[in-house]
Amino acid sequence: xxxxxxxxxxxxxxxxxxxxxxxxxxxxxxxxxxxxxxxxxxxxxxxxxxxxxxxxxxxxxxxxxxxxxxxxxxxxxxxxxxxxxxxxxxxxxxxxxxxxxxxxxxxxxxxxxxxxxxxxxxxxxxxxxxxxxxxxxxxxxxxxxxxxxxxxxxxxxxxxxxxxxxxxxxxxxxxxxxxxxxxxxxxxxxxxxxxxxxxxxxxxxxxxxxxxxxxxxxxxxxxxxxxxxxxxxxxxxxxxxxxxxxxxxxxxxxxxxxxxxxxxxxxxxxxxxxxxxxxxxxxxxxxxxxxxxxxxxxxxxxxxxxxxxxxxxxxxxxxxxxxxxxxxxxxxxxxxxxxxxxxxxxxxxxxxxxxxxxxxxxxxxxxxxxxxxxxxxxxxxxxxxxxxxxxxxxxxxxxxxxxxxxxxxxxxxxxxxxxxxxxxxxxxxxxxxxxxxxxxxxxxxxxxxxxxxxxxxxxxxxxxxxxxxxxxxxxxxxxxxxxxxxxxxxxxxxxxxxxxxxxxxxxxxxxxxxxxxxxxxxxxxxxxxxxxxxxxxxxxxxxxxxxxxxxxxxxxxxxxxxxxxxxxxxxxxxxxxxxxxxxxxxxxxxxxxxxxxxxxxxxx
Numbered sequence: 001x002x003x004x005x006x007x008x009x010x011x012x013x014x015x016x017x018x019x020x021x022x023x024x025x026x027x028x029x030x031x032x033x034x035x036x037x038x039x040x041x042x043x044x045x046x047x048x049x050x051x052x053x054x055x056x057x058x059x060x061x062x063x064x065x066x067x068x069x070x071x072x073x074x075x076x077x078x079x080x081x082x083x084x085x086x087x088x089x090x091x092x093x094x095x096x097x098x099x100x101x102x103x104x105x106x107x108x109x110x111x112x113x114x115x116x117x118x119x120x121x122x123x124x125x126x127x128x129x130x131x132x133x134x135x136x137x138x139x140x141x142x143x144x145x146x147x148x149x150x151x152x153x154x155x156x157x158x159x160x161x162x163x164x165x166x167x168x169x170x171x172x173x174x175x176x177x178x179x180x181x182x183x184x185x186x187x188x189x190x191x192x193x194x195x196x197x198x199x200x201x202x203x204x205x206x207x208x209x210x211x212x213x214x215x216x217x218x219x220x221x222x223x224x225x226x227x228x229x230x231x232x233x234x235x236x237x238x239x240x241x242x243x244x245x246x247x248x249x250x251x252x253x254x255x256x257x258x259x260x261x262x263x264x265x266x267x268x269x270x271x272x273x274x275x276x277x278x279x280x281x282x283x284x285x286x287x288x289x290x291x292x293x294x295x296x297x298x299x300x301x302x303x304x305x306x307x308x309x310x311x312x313x314x315x316x317x318x319x320x321x322x323x324x325x326x327x328x329x330x331x332x333x334x335x336x337x338x339x340x341x342x343x344x345x346x347x348x349x350x351x352x353x354x355x356x357x358x359x360x361x362x363x364x365x366x367x368x369x370x371x372x373x374x375x376x377x378x379x380x381x382x383x384x385x386x387x388x389x390x391x392x393x394x395x396x397x398x399x400x401x402x403x404x405x406x407x408x409x410x411x412x413x414x415x416x417x418x419x420x421x422x423x424x425x426x427x428x429x430x431x432x433x434x435x436x437x438x439x440x441x442x443x444x445x446x447x448x449x450x451x452x453x454x455x456x457x458x459x460x461x462x463x464x465x466x467x468x469x470x471x472x473x474x475x476x477x478x479x480x481x482x483x484x485x486x487x488x489x490x491x492x493x494x495x496x497x498x499x500x501x502x503x504x505x506x507x508x509x510x511x512x513x514x515x516x517x518x519x520x521x522x523x524x525x526x527x528x529x530x531x532x533x534x535x536x537x538x539x540x541x542x543x544x545x546x547x548x549x550x551x552x553x554x555x556x557x558x559x560x561x562x563x564x565x566x567x568x569x570x571x572x573x574x575x576x577x578x579x580x581x582x583x584x585x586x587x588x589x590x591x592x593x594x595x596x597x598x599x600x601x602x603x604x
Contacts, residue, residue, distance in 0.1 A: 034162050036211035044082040044204070045157060049150040051079040056143045059136070066131030069139070073127055074193060076146075077120055081200040085208070087153065088177070089170035090160055092489075098149055099187050103575055104524055111520035118145050121187065128190040168262050169270035169278055171205050175255050176276070176283050176488035178202070183243050184474035189577070192238035199232045202254070209261065217264035224254045239470045244461045248449055255282035273298045275365065275490045283480055284441075284449040289490075291364035291436035295377060302433040306416035310434030313427060318402065319386050319394045320347075326392070327385070327431070330357045333604040336539030337361050337438065342547030346390040353390055354513065356547035359540050361603070362533045364436040366485050368493045371529045371545045372516045378432035383424070396424035403427075440600040441480075443535065448597075449480070456597055463594025466587055471559070472577070473591070476531050482598065484531025495528040497575045499564015500544050504554060508567040511546050524573050536603070538596045552595060556588045 031039065055072040080087075080098060088095040102121040104114035123142045126135035178198050181187055188194045206225045209218050228250040235241055259281040262269075269278040273293065280288040292300040314331075317323040330344050331337040337360045343352045355371055363369065369381040386394045403409040404422045413422045416430060445464070447455035456464070467473040476496055478487050484494035495516050501508040516528040529545045543549045549558065564571055565578030583591070 033212040034164055034167065037167055037208050038162050040207055040211060041083060041086050041162075042157060044079070045150075045154055048076070048079040048083050049147070049154065051076040052143070052147045052150045056140075056147055059139050059143050062136060066127060069131070070127055073120075073123060074191075077188070077193065078197060078200050080120070081197045082204045083153075084177075084201065085170055085174040085204055086162075086167075088488075089166070089173060091153070091156060094149060094153060094156075098146065101186075106520060106522040106524050108520055111522035111525075114522075114524050118142060119149075120146075121189070124188065124190050164267045165270045167208060168258075168267050171208060171258060172255070172278070172280075173276075173488045174201060174205055175251060175258070179247055179251055179283060180474075180479050180487035183241070183246070184468050184479070185238065185472065186475045186478075189472070189475065195232060195236050195238055195241050199229045202228055205254075205258075209258070212265055214265060217261045221254065221257045221261050224250070224257050228254055241469060242461075242465055243468045244448070244456070244464050248451070248453070252282050252284065252449065252451075275485075276488070284446060286441055289365050289439065289481075291439055294364065294367055295432070295436075296379065301429075302436070303416065305412065306430055306433045307437055309412045309416045310430035310432070312412070313431050314434055319399055319427075320392045321394055330391070331360050336536040336603065338540045340541065342542050347393040348390075351390075355545050356542065358532055359536060360435050360438055361536050361600070362439045362481060362483065364432075365439055365481055365490075366483055366493055366530075366533075367491060368530060371532075372519065373493060373495060373530045374519060378435055379425070379428040382428045382431040382435075386427075396427055399427065400424050440602045442601045443599055444597040445594075446480075457593070459590050459593040460597040461594075462587075463590035463592070463597075466583070466591050467594055470587070471581055471583060471591055473534075473559075476576075477534050481533060482535050483533035493530060495525070495530050497526070497528045497571060497573050498544075498558075499527070499567070499569045499571050499574050499576065500529075500546060500558075501548060501564065501567055501569060502546070504548050504550070506567075508564075508569055510564060510569050510571065511548070513546060515545070526573060527571065528573075528575075534595055535598045536600055538599050539603075552592045553588070556583070556591060560588065 051072070055076045058069045058072040084095065084099070087098070098119045099121060100117060100119060102117045102125055104116060106114055119142065123139055126132045126139050178201050182194045182198045182201065185192055185194045188197065202225050206222055209221050212218060228246070231246060231250055271278065275289055275293040277288050277290065292298065292302070313319065314327040317326050319326055325347065330339045332339055339357045341357065343355060344357055346353055358371065364378060367376065369375040369378065375381050375384065383396060386392045386396060400422050409422065413419055413426055417426050419426065444455045444460070468479065476484060476494065478485060481490070484496070486492050486494055500511050502511040503509070510527060514526055516525040519525065537543070537552065541550055541552070543552070543555050549555045560581045560583045561567060562578040562580050563574060563576040565574055566580060
């Protein structure tokens with residue numbers, strides 16, 4: 001009996017041991033959330049490559065009817081939207097080759113040989129609005145290139161290491177990409193499929209978040225994304241889509257719940273210096289942009305004493321050689337920190353300065369300075385303006401010596417920089433520190449996007465939707481900075497060739513200013529200028545780099561006609577689409593009304 005009892009116990013123990021080993025093995029084989037994300041991405045990547053093969057097959061048949069090619073093209077784009085989130089984050093160069101703008105670009109190291117565009121947007125121009133059968137060979141070439149890129153992505157994926165922090169950062173960047181690029185039609189400018197495609201981008205975000213499987217944290221996100229997708233299903237016409245409502249009531253909610261979910265999962269924010277804060281809950285938060293990112297240090301080195309000193313220097317005639325000019329001579333706060341002139345008088349009063357005076361407002365939040373993008377840092381811009389003989393006509397070395405002889409300035413620089421002797425770089429840094437405070441983000445538009453649904457009137461909401469949609473303004477003036485700094489990372493600045501005329505009256509001729517051309521002598525840069533912010537544009541007339549237009553109505557008429565091309569100015573390198581926008585007078589008035597809603601309450 002004892003022996004039988006012993007054997008039963010022994011058998012039970014053996015069973016328990018094996019059961020324990022089995023559960024341990026199952027637990028060991030259970031994928032982590034990061035591994036699940038990698039598996040989801042890998043599956044979507046497989047689907048993308050399959051869609052590319054199908055697209056290639058439809059093109060290779062050379063069929064006369066474009067219906068099948070367009071169908072496979074749209075399927076391939078949707079498949080891309082399901083991997084774009086991580087492709088653009090980990091392989092931005094590859095993402096650009098897949099779905100970058102269909103424009104030639106110039107690399108500084110090789111300015112005479114333009115970099116050819118590739119990918120979906122090149123194909124889109126051949127397929128929409130009508131199928132250009134003469135471009136069938138080019139379609140095949142682009143399809144072949146995309147298939148090569150798809151194969152390369154799969155190879156890269158085998159060695160790419162995902163982290164929780166990067167995944168959640170990529171998710172938040174994807175929301176910004178949808179808001180700024182997707183809804184504007186930036187990456188589907190002719191077919192206008194961006195609204196429909198946004199749903200697939202959102203569903204991919206949800207798929208990745210659900211990999212973390214914490215119901216109390218992820219369920220609210222799932223519900224909010226589903227509501228956003230439902231809204232798209234019910235309202236997916238590109239021109240009629242209410243972007244104001246969709247962003248303020250749906251995407252902003254998604255953004256905030258994603259940030260809350262991340263906190264509940266105890267996942268740290270990705271910590272790296274960049275313009276957009278990784279800890280922000282959405283793109284419209286007050287301090288989402290770091291005004292010190294585009295500086296020597298990339299870190300805020302300022303203090304209140306430095307800013308006050310910079311303000312004093314900004315308004316001080318002591319910077320000029322004859323004590324007659326200061327920065328505010330051209331940057332008047334009452335005029336949005338411009339001067340209200342077509343072009344200002346030069347220092348000697350005999351001639352005029354070459355270009356219209358830009359605002360300093362939000363200047364810190366752009367990666368290049370001056371209309372021709374010749375400098376990066378505000379500190380260097382301050383030096384160049386101060387020492388330009390046509391502008392302030394000063395000498396920082398001499399000014400430093402002069403200020404060192406004045407006790408009040410020595411005390412002020414000591415408080416700001418903890419130095420005993422004033423140097424030119426500290427003058428530059430103090431002025432730049434003051435300019436970096438000039439990004440208030442307190443316009444009616446900002447209030448609306450932060451939840452005050454009454455901050456914009458009906459005309460302004462219509463204007464915003466036109467600005468972001470039919471009028472295509474936001475494909476160059478990217479929300480929410482409304483300048484040419486490209487989302488979602490806001491690290492590069494676009495320049496455009498608009499075909500700006502020398503006069504607002506016929507006969508129209510291109511303005512002689514060569515713009516960015518002189519930097520690299522690249523033909524594509526002839527007449528190219530940086531895309532400035534239109535925040536506070538209601539205060540900064542006249543407009544364009546040469547001040548040719550006195551009113552926003554004139555500016556809108558220029559764009560509505562197709563830029564220089566619409567005036568009969570023929571430029572091979574015009575980057576502004578030459579087609580007329582077809583905006584009626586009421587629509588133009590609504591857009592102008594919206595631009596007025598970008599005026600900050602606090603300017604001085």
